[in-house]
Amino acid sequence: MILRPSPNHEPRRSAIVDMLVLHYTGMLDGPGALERLCDPATKVSAHYVIEEDGRVFALVDESRRAWHAGAGSWRGETDINSRSIGIELVNPGHEFGYRPFPYPQIDALIELTRGILVRHPIPPRNVVAHADIAPTRKEDPGELFPWQSLAEIHGIGLWPCGEPVEPPPVPVILAGLAHYGYDVADPTAALVAFQRHFRPWSLTGEADPETCGRLRALLRVMR
Numbered sequence: 233m234i235l236r237p238s239p240n241h242e243p244r245r246s247a248i249v250d251m252l253v254l255h256y257t258g259m260l261d262g263p264g265a266l267e268r269l270c271d272p273a274t275k276v277s278a279h280y281v282i283e284e285d286g287r288v289f290a291l292v293d294e295s296r297r298a299w300h301a302g303a304g305s306w307r308g309e310t311d312i313n314s315r316s317i318g319i320e321l322v323n324p325g326h327e328f329g330y331r332p333f334p335y336p337q338i339d340a341l342i343e344l345t346r347g348i349l350v351r352h353p354i355p356p357r358n359v360v361a362h363a364d365i366a367p368t369r370k371e372d373p374g375e376l377f378p379w380q381s382l383a384e385i386h387g388i389g390l391w392p393c394g395e396p397v398e399p400p401p402v403p404v405i406l407a408g409l410a411h412y413g414y415d416v417a418d419p420t421a422a423l424v425a426f427q428r429h430f431r432p433w434s435l436t437g438e439a440d441p442e443t444c445g446r447l448r449a450l451l452r453v454m455r
């Protein structure tokens with residue numbers, strides 16, 4: 233763990249920290265991203281940055297409110313920064329050459345996350361992508377992020393194993409997405425965000441049988 237303090241933080245407005253938000257940096261390289269996240273003029277930060285080689289940089293103390301989520305919503309909560317830990321994974325992102333997250337980076341993320349989940353009461357359904365909480369604005373960490381192996385092998389987050397189902401009427405699907413946590417003001421954006429996380433091989437934005445089966449499986453896990 234390398235200390236790289238950022239000035240961009242403030243007191244939390246929530247006593248409870250129950251979300252983990254994962255990002256990619258979406259910049260050409262790691263040093264540039266670290267510089268930006270530590271620049272007082274940008275007013276952005278995260279608690280941690282993980283380089284592709286697995287080095288972990290600590291920018292903001294977990295007790296403080298880092299500025300990573302921006303405008304967003306999850307399960308009706310809109311002050312995500314006050315309730316979450318934010319981790320940035322170095323990756324050029326969709327704009328500059330999106331590529332798979334290397335094993336050393338994911339291994340470091342798993343180790344870091346294990347500690348975070350011990351220190352804070354974060355339920356598996358609240359381990360989310362930035363795109364999950366801001367579906368109209370964000371794509372990160374995106375469809376190459378290994379959500380499935382994190383959940384199935386390491387117990388971090390959820391992964392649905394649901395058979396395809398006949399799609400219910402659209403309002404029922406949207407109610408299900410909203411119940412799981414999504415802001416469904418833009419239904420297609422919410423569906424794409426869901427697919428990026430839980431059915432990442434096909435981002436159609438359509439409520440097809442496979443997507444609906446996976447949503448149903450997640451809602452069952454919650455009960």
Ligand SMILES: [Zn+2]
Nearest residue numbers: 255256362372
């Ligand atoms: Zn982000």
